[in-house]
Amino acid sequence: MIRWRKGEVAAVRREWPGAVELDVTLPEGNCRALAYPPLVGRPEPGDTVLLNTTALAMGLGTGGYAMVVAIPDRLPEDPSGPGHLVKARYTPLQATVQGADEQGSPHHDVLRDADSVSGMPVVVADLHSALPAVLCGLFAARPGVRVAYVMTDGGALPAWFSMSAARLREIGWLCGVVTTGQAFGGDVEAVTLHTGLLAARHVLSADVAVVAQGPGNLGTGTRWGFSGVSAGEAVNAASVLSGRPVASLRVSEGDARDRHRGVSHHSLTAYGRVALARAQVVVPDLPGPFGQQVSTAAATLSSRHELVHVPVTGLYEALEHSPVRLSTMGRGLKEDPASFLTAAAAGRHTATLLTT
Template identity: 80%
Template sequence: MELDVAVSGGDHQPGAEPGGTYRALAYPPLVGRPEPGDEVLLNTTALAMGLGTGGYAMVVAVPNRLPEDPRGPGHLVKARYTPLQATVLGADEQDSPFHEVLREADSIDGMPVVVADLHSALPPILCGLYEARAGVRVAYVMQDGGALPAWFSMAAAKLREIGWLTGVVTVGQAFGGDVEAVTVHTGLLAARHVLEADVAIVAQGPGNLGTGTRWGFSGVSAGEAINAASVLRGRPVATLRVSEGDLRERHLGVSHHSLTAYGRVALAPARVAVPLLPGELGERVRDQAELLAVRHELVPVPVDGLHEALRASPVKLSTMGRSLEEDLAYFVASAAAGRCAASLLS
């Protein structure tokens, strides 16, 4: 739940000056439900660092009111050994009604699995998918490279509400999805056999950690997701992270994140959706994508009609603070991956 919190005098963290009012988020299952007038303990790290995805203070506790008793079904502990660790019922654990379904499950039956680096690719992938193929059941498998609570994603909540997602599966340390799973592997199996998805989309939650080094970014998990989809006999589709609005050379055209994750981390072959963008940018993207052809199948994807499909998106499109029109190539490339996945459905 979103709150307005006034910070008064006394001790406070940098980023939350006394006398200011700040946006804050509270997750009632973890900290209890704040009421107007409550005193709350805040973590203001995101404010102090000016994080673009964050922008919120986080409620750590409501000192005068305890949350509900966390004990219940389930033995999976996520955000382990942190003060806000949560116990959830995993789809794959023994107490789950789906345990027998998943106990010996070893295949996702050729299900297309669209893999992306950033969470912001989720809505445009769906735009491209549904523009080409309506009525498809799609599950989102959320990795733990960004936000851990699925509740933080307003886009995923809206897409779930309108039926564009049949469910969210949270894997690794991520939690709060419709289905919980231990690994990307069991998350994909749950997407197929529990949510009965026709297509899965795998990406980290909101937020992205990068250091400007070859290997120091959370999106390396995209390459690992390609491997997981392949070993489970799925059909992985790699989404290229493309930009014309990012001024950093390493992200212009095809980002080095995609070239590293798919070119070095992914050991299994995938279909790489290469958007047929016009002009010099399109030539640059095609040239850079050729670096991936050693292992992967490059699939040229026409982009006609995708701009219109993206403009009709039911949720706001934004990546790194840039809107659809400010970085059109990014969103078109993501939508192209959705269109590519649609072509695999019989």
């Protein structure tokens, strides 16, 4: 189940908050590796590292790194901070963090009886790649709004894996990252998506929350076997907490797989079957026959949700100025504009829900 290797750090390639990318020399050649210093310490050139090379062997696109499991000759000091939430529980790398909702947290009193996000718009998306595009549409209409990213555990568990989230946090497009469920490494930790949304509102004072899994969507080509099913559950969570769920569709005109062309079956299943609460489903007014195809597919959700048609004029230019690289399944803005325009349209609509 795990492919183990031992190597030597040749060089540090680059780093961002919570993560360090390395060149590591193995007996069979060099490879790229990723270390999370909060978990294993910071590797330096010359260090021996123990690696999990499973993702490399499988040829995973998003997760195509060897992962540093330990620096066996230079172990980090024992943690001394508070917290008793265990994430990645009963795995060899289970980590203890302080949850905003746990006893002893400075936020426990705020969250103990919290039961509402008071009408906060909650944008729900299937893929992590939608996050910057949603923000491009939102900030083009409402600069300065406070947005929290609430990360579910369907993809990467460490929030540190996302260079986009780190950069968006750095420039102020995110007021914070909340990691929920088994995900960890956010500015705020939470046990469930529900307490994660409450923390976004009451701890980070967010005006808007964007809910999406971390990088590394998992799909099996079956009706129900994909991690994006959680998008439907996120609609339910936002609704039960008196939020305003806004559903961003997964749309593609560049995906070679029929099940993801137009409106992906992931969105049709998650919003059409899993989401029991009513959401505003944003339908982008894309031009031509492809736009009609998207509109027709989205119409199948109208019995359960409110469809909101949003013009995309000017959104491509906003996306061109994204502060982070736009990429979905290896395709950029030019290769799959409909994907990013759809997410940006959800952001544009969300701006209209905010009171001045």
